[in-house]
Amino acid sequence: MNRSLSNRQIQLWRLAIYFIFALPGFAIASWVSRTPAIRDTLGATTSQMGWIIFGLAVGSIIGLLCASHLIAYKGGRFVMTASLAVSSVGLVVVGLGGSWLASGAWVFVGLAIFGFGNGICDVAMNVEGTAVERAAQKSLLTGFHASFSLGTLIGAMGGSAAIKLGLSVTIHLVLAVAVIILAMILLYRLVPAGTGKETGGDSNDPPMSARERMAVWKERRTILLGIIVLGMSFAEGSASDWLPLIVVDGFHTTPAMGSLAFGLFVGAMTISRAAGGILLDRFGRVFVLRASALFAIVGLLIVIWGQNFVMASVGIVLWGFGAAFGFPVGLSAAGDDPRGVAARVGAVSTAGYLAFLVGPPFLGIIGESIGLLRALIFVLIAVTVAALLSQAAKPIGQDGVSPRRKDAQAPNEISNT
Structure with missing residues (x-):
């Protein structure tokens, strides 16, 4: 990562990470807010919904385990963007499965994809957060996580509004995905390339191997x-x-x-x-x-x-x-x-x-x-x-x-x- 960032570039980077932390919270709350409607559409019991939601856990754990290797090869900015795109695809699949297709299997697969993208994004944005801390010489990560909570609140409010307006699960989640993608298009350029990438650029040491x-x-x-x-x-x-x-x-x-x-x-x-x-x-x-x-x-x-x-x-x-x-x-x-x-x-x-x-x-x-x-x-x-x-x-x-x-x-x- 480039060490010669100006104060303005660091401030813009910091601002972008605040917004990026909010996006996964917004996405998760958007899905959670529609779980009653999805359950009713599927006609699923509590036990069956538990197994369907298990797809989210499976995808999340796999994403978390893969994240560090992806960041080491591609850097945080690329991985955050790609993982949010993946989780957005998963959210659309959940919307289709939980509304038009009325398929528990589709919802499970969608949640697994969504969880995979979210797991990777979680690590990548925290890596970015620690890098911003070093560049700004301030403790910022708790504030970034507060932004995640705020994103969750906004997502929950959006879900409530969608229900009151009578929007289908599919349309609601597609609109949520549109917000996420538009936000990343606007924020992408504000984040320096290569954070967390193992090229030796951040230290005097050679890059870490996969074994290390x-x-x-x-x-x-x-x-x-x-x-x-x-x-x-x-x-x-x-x-x-x-x-x-x-x-x-x-x-x-x-x-x-x-x-x-x-x-x-x-x-x-x-x-x-x-x-x-x-x-x-x-x-x-x-x-x-x-x-x-x-x-x-x-x-x-x-x-x-x-x-x-x-x-x-x-x-x-x-x-x-x-x-x-x-x-x-x-x-x-x-x-x-x-x-x-x-x-x-x-x-x-x-x-x-x-x-x-x-x-x-x-x-x-x-x-x-x-x-x-x-x-x-x-x-x-x-x-x-x-x-x-x-x-x-x-x-x-x-x-x-x-x-x-x-x-x-x-x-x-x-x-x-």
Whole structure:
């Protein structure tokens, strides 16, 4: 990647990444908003819908595992553009299968394609995000993830509007795809070419081989960051999938109150991420991770042993504040060393997505026996482990330890994070 970018080019690059982070959130919310209509069109049971949605998980995991190799060969800009195009194709297939064709198999295939593109794009945009951080010398990744949340909100609102206007699933999703493609056409030129590409251009070292990229999974720091992200993503994913039911069943409230509780959680998390850059630049990664884990722990304790919905609401807000930082801060730390950045960000992203995909079903199985409220004890344990390992997120230039050799320091280190 070209190191001689002007301040204006860096600002435009930063702005483009904010918008690009919003696009996958917009796409996901567009699909989720139409799941009731798709289920009704297919005449699918809850179990059958579960298997159809499993296509999304399959595609996502494959995409995550492929992403670092694609970025190493082609660079982040190309991979983001191509992966968003792939996920757009998947979204159109979902729209066709869930409306005109009324085929569960088509929806499964569409979701697999959609998930594959989204998985690749997730790693690529986080690699770009860490590169912008190094260029701007600021902590930005939490803000980028807040943009993802904002994109999700816009997608959900668009879905609600489409339903009120009586648009078919196919037309709605095709319109969503048109927005994504138009946005990428406008944003493409603002992103420098070659971010994350293993050409030796970002360091004095030769490019990584495929074998070396796979070897990052054995690095102690990468493993610890993966565990941190896994634990904090478990806290986020569990709330996303189960919080309304936890509130309804655990505190005997109405479904409307369950939705309100989830809104409190998402709102708290979005606010935290929006302010995250300032906090990270002021206090550093390790302090922020420990503080956020403490917020999540206290919040979970209040929810688990709270006596009423009002008390639980306070805990839910604290839980949201705490769950906001683990994923973006872990990925930012994984991107400290420009050599192999795509491989490390990909490895840590995979850990986070495994928590999103595997954690909530695990919680449901446990909750069947002991209740969802008590099952949150396992989330509490995971967050506590993440807090204890938070020292691993310390910038590598501050202690002289590189993920790949002890005497290396990351160039363009962000000294305040």
